[in-house]
Amino acid sequence: MSGGVDSAVAAARAVEAGHDVVGVHLALSRMPGTLRTGARGCCTIEDSMDAQRAATMLGIPYYVWDFSERFKSDVVDDFIAEYQAGRTPNPCMRCNEKIKFAALMEKALALGFDAVCTGHYANVVSDANGNLELHRASAWAKDQSYVLGVLTSDQLAHAMFPLGDTPSKDLIRAEAAERGLSVAQKPDSHDICFIPDGDTRGWLADRVGISEGDIVDTAGNKLGTHEGTPGFTIGQRKGLHIGTPAPDGLPRFVLEIRPKTNTVVVGPKEALDIIEIAGTSFTWCGEPQENPENEFDVEVQIRAHADPVPAVAQLVGGELIVRPANPLNSVAAGQTAVIYVGTRVLGQFTIARTVSDLNVVATA
Structure with missing residues (x-):
């Protein structure tokens, strides 16, 4: 509770x-x-x-x-x-x-x-063979099956929603x-509970530390400096303070963050359109996909409140690869991708690498 x-x-x-x-x-x-x-x-x-x-x-x-x-x-x-x-x-x-x-x-x-x-707003149902499956809730706007995509068959057997x-x-x-419950009109929670003031950047700076580093383009050319990588997110446009304009005069966006070299990579908006995501850290939610080495149709969701996107998935050499029918936007390594078949949650994985529509590969 x-x-x-x-x-x-x-x-x-x-x-x-x-x-x-x-x-x-x-x-x-x-x-x-x-x-x-x-x-x-x-x-x-x-x-x-x-x-x-x-x-x-x-x-x-x-x-x-x-x-x-x-x-x-x-x-x-x-x-x-x-x-x-x-x-x-x-x-x-x-x-x-x-x-x-x-x-x-x-x-x-x-x-x-x-x-x-x-x-949580989600449903556990049995298939024709009695195997338990996790499905979306009936209320689409409040569906929380995405954050439950990490559950295994054993956990589904001992979960009630x-x-x-x-x-x-x-x-x-x-x-x-x-029912007389005093919490009837209590607002929904939405903050990261261990960062109560909502200042994720400041919280990370205190624990990770910050130091000045380079902002570069995809070719490695230095365009400016930054005050610390914790202050940046993939897809960010504002606050880059790049003095050198892009050759085409268009704005640039954060494409990649490299803490090991304390570097932020920026580039055109088109490079944020992701045509492939993949990860080795994956689990099946309930019964696994049959023959996952062969391509199979899914829908992929990369954020709790994002719309699902039709895609094909395939397990290749221990890596689950998903290619969406339409590019995903501003995807960062470390995010969770949950795959669905209809309303059923099939599984999830932590995104380890992305490939953009401009063939920009980002890994972490």
Whole structure:
């Protein structure tokens, strides 16, 4: 129970379904004085108190489990290491993979519980052979299957998502109000929970350190200098401060970040159109694709709120390669690509390299 309206209603529905329910809030920070001050994260003391009030209203036991050490090593330290390597990580994906459906599930099963129930908007269904599959929620705008793409067959067998068939978040809020839950109108969380002020650049600068480096074009020609690579993102246009204009007079964009050489590579907008992505760090969500060495049709989604794009995928030499029918834009190494067949989540991988429409290859 994060302290939000979704997990509160999910718990209420689980109680109504006749399950023996225990509410658990995850303590993920070693800063006990943290309170929400304008940020909308999901792991503050205020959130813990909201979760406790909801559990009391539902008449279920409530506990706070301390996973702060595991969270630091598996999510926060990983976030820092990925940026140091020039990649753009997704900490919410890592939290689902390493904390909510690994550490939390392992402890729950060891204590004799059957499943972890969350307020994510997604559905687990059985195919004709009884194999479990993860599918998109019925409410497209609130579908959260993307961030659950890291789940395995074993984890799906012990996961419950009671909100998956609810067509509107407004209906969830109305239901929470009818149940007397104080979080009915609580805003959605959207910040990185361990960066409560939202200043990712400043947070990284304090931990990674910054130093002046070169801004170069794709041929390696120096165009200017920068104050530190943590301040840049793939696709960025503003704030480059390049004194030398491009030969065609058109603006330039960040194409690649190379922390090892403290270099930022810029180029034309067309170089951000990606025609191929690939990665070796991949997992299947449920049953694996049959004969993945042969090309198979999928849809690929590279951000939680991005539209899926038709594509073909193929496993080649241990690397999952995806070629979209239409170019993807501003893709960064370290992002998670989730592949779908219809509404079903087939699997996911961490993007390790990209190939642009101008044959610019970027790796990290």
